[in-house]
Amino acid sequence: MDTCNGEDGTCYHDSSGGLQIRLNDYNLFLLGDYTEGTDVEGKVAAGGNITMNHFSVGHEMPDTNISNVLVAGGNLTLSNGGVWGEAWHGGSYSADQSVIYPRGSVAQGTPIDFAARGAELRNLSSQLASLPVNGTTTRESWGGLMLRGTDGHLNVFQVSASDFTGAKLLSIEAPAGSLAVLNIQGISATFAGFGQSFAGGIDQRGVLFNFGDATSINAQGYGFWGTVLAPYAHITFHNGSFDGGIYAQSLTGNAEGHVNPLQDHDLCELPGDNH
Template sequence: MNTKTFSRLSKLVAPLSMAATMVLSLSTQASAISLANIFEYNLFVLGDVNQSNTDSEGKVAIAGNATFTNFYAGMELPKEGNNGDVLIVGDNLIFSNGQVRGNTVYGETAELTNVTLQNGGTLRQDNPIDFAAASQELRGLSQFWAGLEATGTTDIADRGITLNGSNENQNIFHLSASDLREASSFNLNVASGSTAIVNISGLEASLQNFRFNINGGIDQRQKVIYNFYEATNLSASGIGIEGSILAPTATFNFNNAQINGNLIAASLTGGGQSNNYLFNGNLPELIRAPQASEAVPEPATLAGLGLVAAVGIASRRKDKHKV
């Protein structure tokens, strides 16, 4: 296998049949990214990622180093036209055997072997996302949601968890990681189209071998988000997660599992699959928690403060079999 080092390369059109290592000086500044835009990424990881033999149906953004083997980024994005930056890695990228349905962007170095960039995708060195600012924003949002008072009821019996919410707009629930660890089923009953935020306490959390039952039809999972606001270690196996995960301080071990929603974590390992059912919950009454130096703002929509806006990404509507 030949490896070539380039002193200057602005773009590379796929397919790439040999390893290519690029070490270039950055000339662009990272841009701030709103939470609305963060939720456009199927995977958004604030540290390092190591995944193999799997895919992300949507866009991927990694703040640290990324190692991919037999991986497909953007598998369910449109097959025609320009999908833009589909894979963004803030530091070093090592990628063997895979495909990206759009552009690949790296911050420090990139080594690609047998990787095809589809839809006219290019490879470039750039720094399009301010990941440090995104991390601060996501951690603040996670803690803010955790402080909200529950509006729905939680029933736990015979290892089954049932959440019931009657608010037609948004429903807030609280669980502990130990509740999930012992669960044999998870049932969510809210009005169709309403948003559900499930706050989960605990430093260690696992999702394993139980089924999610969410009423309201197939699109309802795009209104559900699980907020692991304390977790430093999170694992999932033998499960199909219905909804999105916000775990900005958690190392996520993701194996033999899939998520039908956004996955936001501090770091990620394993062969779990990410399906592009992006969170588009409606949260009009929530406002950003003010900083100590700021005056308390007048009530406003979350989207108006740049925290969350409805995400209108067109995604595949075929339902996948549960793991």
């Protein structure tokens, strides 16, 4: 896969043309509802209703970045917690006396065009799914799902959603600073009770789980180390965490969100290149 130097840094190109990957503005971004929410260190937005209890939002964001920390396109219902920044609700607002705003306030309005962003996310997911595979995926008999890429810039893996069922370990090996795209194929996926490891220098800021087809994702007692792009998926996620962003249709569950945003990447086509 060829490389070029773009205005925004290193970029890569293939026959699919130009593509920007910018999935680091929200810790959790949903097109629909967020239900049973708890602690999320970064920003949260949902185009539908948000319901959170015994929660905190945005406490790891710097004082210089407290706009749109909690945005509900619909109703916002809060109890027993705090919002470390500005909150918005497009519908009704309900909060008990224990809810605090240490460095912001709440107002009615919808500062995000969820329909437009949803179209962008679906388009991005589709284009990522069409990238040529250049990494190897091996499902070991003992339950290890082993991914290995050697490209210094972009490593693309094709993974069947069924490979995660009963897995014991997800191992991702790729060079430091590269982007690992896991194109996961299947209508539904289950993640439960297994760990994740890194090798070769890559970490969670370079890993993107792309669910191009999934409409249902169930996670229990699991930690996603990387950013999840699942624009069609309704996620049920209990007793776990996500170390990166989740961009999906909806989420129900008490999984905690930790700030470790995906690095920006550009996939581009060189002018006049017929590759």
